[in-house]
Structure formats: C-alpha cells, structure tokens
Amino acid sequence: MTKQRVLFSLSILLVFLLHCNTTLGQPAAAPAQPANAPVQPANAPVQPATPPVVQPAKAPAPVQSAKVPPTQKGVPDVTKILGKAGGFSVFIRLLKSTGVSDQLYGQLNNSNNGFTIFAPTDAAFSSLKAGTINSLSDLQKTQLVQFHILNTVVTLSNFQTLSNPVPTEAGDTSASEFPLTVITAGNQVNISTGLVNTTLGGTVYSDNQLDIYQVEKVLLPLDIFNPKPKHKAPASAPTLSTPKTTDNGDEDSQFVPTEVDESSAVSLSGHGMLVSIEVTLVAFILTEGLHGVYVPA
Numbered sequence: 001m002t003k004q005r006v007l008f009s010l011s012i013l014l015v016f017l018l019h020c021n022t023t024l025g026q027p028a029a030a031p032a033q034p035a036n037a038p039v040q041p042a043n044a045p046v047q048p049a050t051p052p053v054v055q056p057a058k059a060p061a062p063v064q065s066a067k068v069p070p071t072q073k074g075v076p077d078v079t080k081i082l083g084k085a086g087g088f089s090v091f092i093r094l095l096k097s098t099g100v101s102d103q104l105y106g107q108l109n110n111s112n113n114g115f116t117i118f119a120p121t122d123a124a125f126s127s128l129k130a131g132t133i134n135s136l137s138d139l140q141k142t143q144l145v146q147f148h149i150l151n152t153v154v155t156l157s158n159f160q161t162l163s164n165p166v167p168t169e170a171g172d173t174s175a176s177e178f179p180l181t182v183i184t185a186g187n188q189v190n191i192s193t194g195l196v197n198t199t200l201g202g203t204v205y206s207d208n209q210l211d212i213y214q215v216e217k218v219l220l221p222l223d224i225f226n227p228k229p230k231h232k233a234p235a236s237a238p239t240l241s242t243p244k245t246t247d248n249g250d251e252d253s254q255f256v257p258t259e260v261d262e263s264s265a266v267s268l269s270g271h272g273m274l275v276s277i278e279v280t281l282v283a284f285i286l287t288e289g290l291h292g293v294y295v296p297a
Contacts (some may be wrong), residue, residue, distance in 0.1 A: 075109045076210045077101075082119060085204050090125040091145075094133075098142040100149075108209055114153030117209045120193065120218045121202060128218060140224050146170040146176055147193075147221045153211050156203070160184040170221060190213065194222045287291045 004033030082088040095101040106261035107113055125133070136144065146169035154162065159167045164181045181192040201214035 005020075030255065034166050040122045041042070075105060076103050076205070076207065078117065078212070080208070081205045081212060085120050088119050090122050090147075094141060094145050098138070098145050104149075112209075113151065113209075114209045116150040116152060116154045117213070118148045118215045118219060119199075119212055120148070120215050124216055136224070138237050143170045143178070143224060144218075144221070147180070148215075148219055153209065155206070155211060156187075156189070156200075159189045160198075169270065173221065180221075180225050193219050195220045195225055240264075 037095070071256075079092050079095055082092050092101075095104075099127075104115060133141070133144075149169040150166065151169055159182055162182050164180050164183075164190065165179035168178055168180055183190045183192070189196050191200060196217050196219055198215050198217040198219070201216060203213040204214055206212075
C-alpha cells in the first residue's frame with residue numbers, strides 16, 4: 001500500500017516535470033496588449049507652431065482742441081460754440097435773454113442763409129462803464145446784440161469786398177440806422193461804429209453757414225449811445241402886414257403882429273364892456289337931471 005502511494009506520487013511528479021520542460025521549451029508568448037492601448041501617432045509629433053507675433057495696438061488719434069472743427073454735421077448752435085470756446089459768458093447771456101440765439105438757430109435750420117458774428121469777449125464788457133448794459137431797455141439790448149451780426153457769411157479774405165456802411169441785423173443802413181464801417185489793411189480788418197474802433201481778432205468758428213470772430217471791444221452803435229436829436233418842425237415865418245400909404249405917398253412904418261394871449265384878449269374885452277356901461281350910465285344921469293331942472297319963462 002505504501003509502495004503504491006510512493007509510485008503514484010512519483011508518477012505525478014514525473015508528469016509535472018515533463019509538463020514543465022515542455023512549457024519552458026516553447027517560445028514565450030507576446031504579452032497581451034491592453035484592451036485600450038493608446039493609439040500611437042502615425043507621424044512624428046508635430047512641432048508646436050511658431051507663436052504669432054502680436055502687433056502693438058495703435059494709439060488713438062489725438063483729440064482735437066476744444067474749439068469746434070470747421071465742419072460739423074447738423075445745425076450750428078451759436079451759444080454752444082461760444083461756450084466751448086470759453087470767454088464769452090456775457091455775450092452768451094445777452095444772446096439768450098434777448099431771444100436772438102433762438103432766432104439764429106431757427107433761421108440756420110430752416111433756410112440757406114448764413115451769418116457773421118462779431119463776438120465781444122468778457123474782457124470787452126468789463127471795460128465798459130459800470131451800468132452801461134443794465135441801463136438799456138429790452139429793445140436796446142436786442143439792437144445791441146443784432147448790431148454784432150451780419151446777415152451773410154464773410155470769410156477773412158472777403159471783408160475787403162464789403163461796401164460801407166455795412167448793414168447789420170439791427171437796422172436799415174439806407175435810412176442811416178446803425179451804420180458799421182469795415183476797413184481792411186492787408187490781413188488786418190478794422191471795425192468802426194463811430195464811437196468804437198477795434199480790430200478783428202481770431203476766428204472762433206467757420207463753416208459754410210456761420211462765421212464767428214472774436215473782438216476785444218463791444219461795438220457800441222451811435223443810435224443807442226449817441227442818438228441824433230429829433231428834428232423839430234420849422235417855425236412858420238411871421239406874416240408882415242401890408243404897408244399903408246399916406247396921402248403924401250409916404251409909407252407908414254411896417255409892423256409885425258404879435259401873438260395875443262387869450263387871457264389878455266378876455267381882459268381887454270371885459271375892459272371895453274365896462275367903459276361902455278360907464279358911458280351909458282353917465283348919459284342917463286345927465287338926461288334925467290336936465291328933465292328935473294325948472295327953467296323960468
């Protein structure tokens with residue numbers, strides 16, 4: 001029994017050894033590929049692209065100065081233009097209070113008319129005598145503002161083409177109202193009102209509808225600050241009486257009738273009536289007295 005077990009064990013060991021030799025003699029099988037092996041790139045790895053060169057951003061265009069550019073879309077607003085330019089606060093206030101700014105805006109918006117404006121600076125108004133503007137009536141303030149406006153566009157090169165007196169919005173020069181004189185000397189433009197002489201300053205604004213120029217003095221019109229005296233109707237010439245001729249042919253001295261006051265005429269008339277009454281009374285007394293006197297036969 002023991003021998004059978006030993007033989008059985010040896011048989012199993014022998015079979016095991018044979019199996020091991022057989023297995024070791026075979027080439028080793030390739031290792032199993034993983035189920036989800038990463039796919040190798042067909043080509044060599046692509047080199048990273050050259051990074052793009054970033055161009056520096058262009059700096060924004062410089063902002064223009066505060067003054068309105070020569071060309072502008074829409075209707076130009078005089079008060080806004082002067083406000084951006086600065087230094088015209090008094091003239092802006094007069095334009096608004098008199099309603100002239102609204103009139104200008106309306107005409108520029110609804111017609112092809114153009115205007116030229118002489119804008120006095122704040123310093124120009126400060127140089128006036130105290131109370132000069134406040135002493136004016138509303139009508140005179142309006143006329144003063146309109147006196148600084150021409151009803152046409154005049155560029156710097158066209159002032160020499162103007163004919164004096166130059167008409168303004170304030171009045172009719174054909175009736176000698178609000179005359180303005182413009183004289184050019186080279187590139188210089190001189191303006192005279194008869195009371196004030198000044199030189200045209202820089203250009204505040206210019207386009208095909210509106211030109212605004214700076215002036216260093218307020219243009220004071222003669223019609224407001226030195227009005228002409230009103231002409232009185234000429235007195236009628238005194239009437240000469242017809243000379244009387246005497247019998248000798250000599251002419252009596254001529255006399256000029258004088259005007260008689262009504263009160264004097266009434267006084268003389270009353271005096272004449274008193275004299276007539278006195279004469280009548282005296283005659284009556286004399287008559288009655290004669291009747292009462294006894295005359296002897």
